[in-house]
Structures are given as C-alpha cells and as structure tokens.
Amino acid sequence: MQRRPSLLALAVLGLAPLGWHASALAQGEPLRVGFLTVRTGPLAAGGRQMEQGIQLLLKERGNMLAGRKVELVIADTGGNPAGAKTKTQELVEKEKVAVIIGPLATFEAIAIDDYILHAKVPLITPTSAAQNDLAQQKKNEYVIHAVGTAAQPTHVLGQWAAKKLGMKRIALIADDFAYGHEGAAGFFKAFEDNGGKGVQRLWPPLNVADYGNYISQLKQNVDGVYAGFAGTNGVRFLKQYKEYQLKPTVLGNPTAVDEGILALMGDEALGVYSASWYSAAIDTPDNRRFVDAVRGEYKVTPGFYTAGTYTASLWLEAALKLVNGRFEDKPAFVRALHQAKLASGPMGPIHLDEYGKPVLNIYVRKVERKDGQLVNTIVETFPEVSQFWTYEPKAFLAMPAYSRESPAARNLE
Template sequence: MGISRRGFVTGVAGLGLSPVIVPRRARADQGPIRIGLLTVKTGPLASGGIDMERALVMFLKDRDNMLSGRKVELMTADTAGVPATARTKAQEMVEKNNVHCLIGPLAAFEALAIDDYLRQTQTPTLSVAAAEDMTQRHPNPWFVRATSTSSQCAHPLGEYAAKELKYKKIITIADDIAYGQEMVAGFQRTFEDNGGEVIQRLFPPLTVPDYGSYVGQLKKADAIFLGFAGSNGFRFLRQFVEFGLKDKMQVIGGMTALDEAVLRNMGDEALGIVTTCWYSAELDAKPNQVFAPAFRKEFSYDPGFYAASTYVNGAVLEAAIKAVNGNVEDKPALMAALRATNVDTVRGPVKFDDLGNVVGNVYLRKVTRKDGRLVNSVFKTYPDVSQFWTYGKEAFLANPVYSRDFPPAKHLEP
C-alpha cells in the first residue's frame, strides 16, 4: 500500500509547507542516499542493537541497496547506550557524513539526548526509541516512530491482566530508565483502572550485575510484570527461577522482556509466559512470511522487536522516498511523506497520527515450543492501537508524561 497524493499533500501542509511536486526523473546523478543508523553494539542493550543493524542491512540487500532508483549507503554508529555518545554520533552522521536521514537510536534516553539537535538540524529521523513526549506534549516535527511508545503495548496488557487473567495484585520490575518507567506506568494505569492493584514497584539500574537482592524482596502477589530491555529480562528470570518463585507467582512481560533475541538462550522456564508487543516472528502478515524465515535462515534464530524495528522503518522510508520520487534532499517534503505513509509491513499495517507516532496492531503472545525452538505465539490482536489508548488525545495529554511519579502508586504495600 502506497501513499495517496491527498495524504502526502496533507502531511506537507501539516509542516506548514507548500506541496512540492518532484519531477519524475532519474536521480542517480545526485549521488547515493545516505542513511545513518544509530544503534547499540556494546553493553547490556547490544543484543538488540546488533539485530537492528542485521535487519536493516537485510532490508537494503533485498533491494540491491537501491531505493527509488538511487544507490543507498548505510553508515552505522555504536552509541553504546550512552546519551552523550548518542549525541556525538548523531552529530558525526549529520555534519561529517551528511546523511539524509537517521534511523534509531535504540533507547528512549538516547532519543531524548538528541531531541534538540534533530530540531536544530532538521534531520528526518525514523525512531526505534520509545521516548513518549517526543510524540506527545513536546512533539518533534522531524521525528516519526513506527514501533510504539513505551506504554503503547503495555496498556492493553494491563487491561487484559485485570479483566481476563483476573489478577488482583501485581508487582512490577523494570530497568530504571525512561523506557522502563514509562512502560510500567502505562501498565499500572490500565491495570488499576480495571480493578487491579500494583503493590510493589522495583527499578534496578540498567547495568545492575545481579538481581538476587531484588528477587529476595518480592512480596506475595498474583503475578510480576517485567519491563526489561536487552538481555536483562533473561538474566532476571533466571534468578527468579533459581529462587524457586516460578511456581509461586505468574510472570508477564512488556515488549522486550522475552524478545526473540534472548528467547533463544532460554529453556522451559519461559514456557507459558505472556508478553505484549507490536511484533512477533510468528505473525502471518504477508511481508513477515518472507522476512522471518529469511532472517532465521541467515542468523539461525528468529527476528524480534529490535530486528523488526529497523525492517519496518525501512519499509516506511522506502514508501516515503517513492512519494518524493527519490528527492531526499528536500527534507521538508521527505518528512511530510514519512508522516503520510500508510504501508503494509512485517508488523502489519502502519500509519501515523498527527504527532508522528504509529497507529498499529498490538499483539498478546505466549511462549510456546515450535519445531524445537521457543517462539512468541500470538493469541490476541488489538487493532489500530493509539499511543493514547482509549483515553482520548486531549485527556491523555492533560496529564503529566508517564514516569515514576505518574500515575501515582496508591496501592503499594509497606
């Protein structure tokens, strides 16, 4: 599915610009399209960051490194999951490598670190990071997010845990970063709005060497919600099982807690765990029927959140570049085309709201075994989920951004 001319013109107008009709002529003489990928290749987030690069390389290779008749050059930078490094690498990409657009970064705190720079340089950016306010109270006009905000997938799981799983009391634990805090807040809000109580919240540092002290202080509850990124979900669950808690408390998780990137290293302790995400390698979306088997053949494991994120962004970028007939030098037109995109991807259909955030399907998954490997089997789909869930845009934005402080934790036990 492409971008309609009406949608493209509307998107341009949304940026306060006049519609630009680009002549249909070959643009090879303008040189290659330069794409900068900001990812994480070292540290606790590296497993996901490496998958981001692998999938984007695969996307471009499938197209002979050509988009809209122009050669593509991909440049990758390792941000190491450090905000200051993310900003330095973004500056290098824009000022030294003269990229036409950026894809990434991975982490919410990295996106927040480069927010003002993207505005200053007017650099079209297709984000993987879930930093909520960049598409909410302080929207960045040079930023689109085709994955989700931190809480966008947690909202339906919170409702499901209360209404369908009938959990009454839940513990949450997540990395002490914007992504973890925002995800927990969204889950807590819908869980408690539907009659549940979050009785304990724990936020270990992102690089904590051991989870034993956190596992040892868990209170009695129906379930625990994991809001980890990278390999931390695997590390926590391993110690959770070692403490003998797997049979005493149910485990559910957010988008990346049991991502395919780490699921391949796990065993039967993961079976039956329910998680929420906008993607699963098991999806029957037509583009995914090609992507997932090809990725598995190439790397011997299934693609997950991180791999799918850049493959989805590749599809969005491709559609936008076609809409401007390859003229990526016209940054306002390219940005308008990105926001007007309505395209089928490996995650299902993707379109954007007026603030640049995706409106798309969210899936509930359960870990099962298939052909000898662990997979996230989809058992429920929430179609066209907005970043505002069912609260409505104006009512949602009237509240503070999700954090450790909002919504307030009213049911914590001493």
C-alpha cells in the same frame, strides 16, 4: 557513428528536454543514511538485531530505495545519551547524512531531540518512542516514529491481565531507565483503571549484576509480576526468578522475552505473557517471508529490534516513493515521512495519528515450546492501537508524562 548528446551536455547548451532540470543530476548521487546502533554494553544484543533488520532490507533492495542508491553509515552510540548525541553530530556534520534511523534506547532519542530539530535532519526511530513531549506532542517534525511508544503494548497487557486473566494484585519490577519506567507506567495505569492494584514497584539498575536482592523483595501474595527488561536483562531475571521458585505469573514488556533472546532461555520462560507490536508467530505472508529471510541470512529468529528496524527502513522507502526519490527537496521529503503508511509488512499495517505517532496492531503473546523451540505464540490481537489506548486524547495529553513516579502509586504496600 553518431553519439547522442548526454543530458549533461544538453543542459550546458540549454537544450535539455522540457521538465528536466538540475535536480536530475542529483539522481546519481547516493542517499546517505545514518544508522545509530549499539555495539557495546548491555544493549548490544538489541543493536545487533537492529543491524540485521536494516542490512536485510537493503540487501533485498540491492542497496536501492525508490531508485536511489543507498550508502549506510553506521555509528555505535555505546547505548548512552552522551554517545548518542556525539555520534548524531558526527553523522550530520562530518558524514553529511540526509536521514538517520535509530537510536535503540528511549533515553538516547530524548538526548538528541533538540539537536535533530536544530540540524533539520529527519530521524526515524525503530524502537519505542518516549511517552513524554518527544512522543506525545508534535513539537519536532523531524522525528518520525515508525513503531509505538513504550506504553502502547503495556496498556494492552495491563487491561488484559485485569480483564482476561482476572488478576487483582501485581508487583512491578523494571529496568531503571526511561523505557523501563514508561512501559511499567502504562501497565500500571491500565491495570489499575480496570480494577487491579499495583502493590509494589522495584527499579534495579540497567547494569545490575545480580537480581537476587530484588527478587527476594518481591511480594508473593500477588497474582502476577510485571517484568520490564531490555537487552539480555530478561534472560538473567527469569533464570533467577525460577531459582527462587516464585509462583506468580510473569507478564513482560515486549523485550523481556523477545525472540532475539528466547534462544538463550529455557523452561524459566514458559508461560510468560507479554505484549508487543511484533511476534515471529504472526501468520501473514509478509511475516512468514521476513522470518524465513532472517533465519536464512543470520540463522536467528527475528524479534522486536529486527522487525522494528526493518519497518523503519520500509517507512523510509515509502516516503521516498512519495517524492519520487527526491530527498533533496527537504520540505517535501519531511512531509512525505509524515504522510507515509504501510499497508502491510512483518508487523502488519501502520499509519500515523494526528500527533505523528503510530497506530498499529498489538499482539498479546505467551511463551510456549513448539518443535523443541521457545516461541511467542499469539493469544490475542488488538488492531489499530494508538498511543492513547482507550483514553480520550486530550485528557491523556493533559496528564503528567509517564515516568518513574507517574502515575502516582495509590496502592503500594
């Protein structure tokens, strides 16, 4: 029997087929994907959901993306900036990853931005981008945001509260870290620009043990309370809010009543409005299949973190397809990450604006009980929402970045 010579042998002999070159050898090498998650601390619940999102997609694809075998390297940041930077360096310098998905928290992404630019290893963020230079200005081409800024959904909610609910006065309470600040700022600006007044701002620490002291300070002569919480903080806040028998309607950021924690809540969550780029109630074939898959695999309902990380993985796959799996060509791969778009998926269509930030659907939701389960029913859908909402981009970019004190409070009492 005669054996056909391998491509490697042909290459050595200089007889490889026309168009075949050494990079074809790399097709057998795996794509090492770094994954920054949180397994310890108050944000660990979100980290667990992130892992479910990426693991599900890789299982569905047989650990292959665009014809390349994938090796996932998981790192626990501990949910803090120092840990995020240390683990990012380990992924790049020790594990030799070609791309990173993560981290969970905005302040972690800010902490590693300079290092990502220096290392020139692409980072795909699966949760809220910061509204500062990291998100607004296209300064770091190696950072790709698969989902929106912290203020993107809260802009919508702030305007909706003023226009649709007719609210005039709002008190705000939110976690005292970047994600909490920026989400509250987006709500604050849109609400006041549409005729409302933000009359109070409270900032409990991320690790606060008891919200009682803060809830007792909340003004009661308001139409609503904006609650901006991450991890399981929303669970504890809403339970104590009900215990204090406060009446104003609660309006939450995406994670305050996320599906990932609704199972831990009771009647205290009923009637809470929120806005997000995801709800398990999105009635599309892609999302119904996704929800069924997560429930089948993990016995939970997917939420913000699960869908965001699954979407970031879809984004990676879309970019790899544009370069036929050849991630070794880094300039082409980075260009593909910016050129990629998703025509469909659990969250709906997504594409990037000229600043490299996502344009996507935002869903206003209301917590209701259906078939004995708490769900985020969709009240209204706002298609193709950008980071700028209804604001003129140049004027928006010229404003001070959203923060704990910006926009300035004109109506505090």
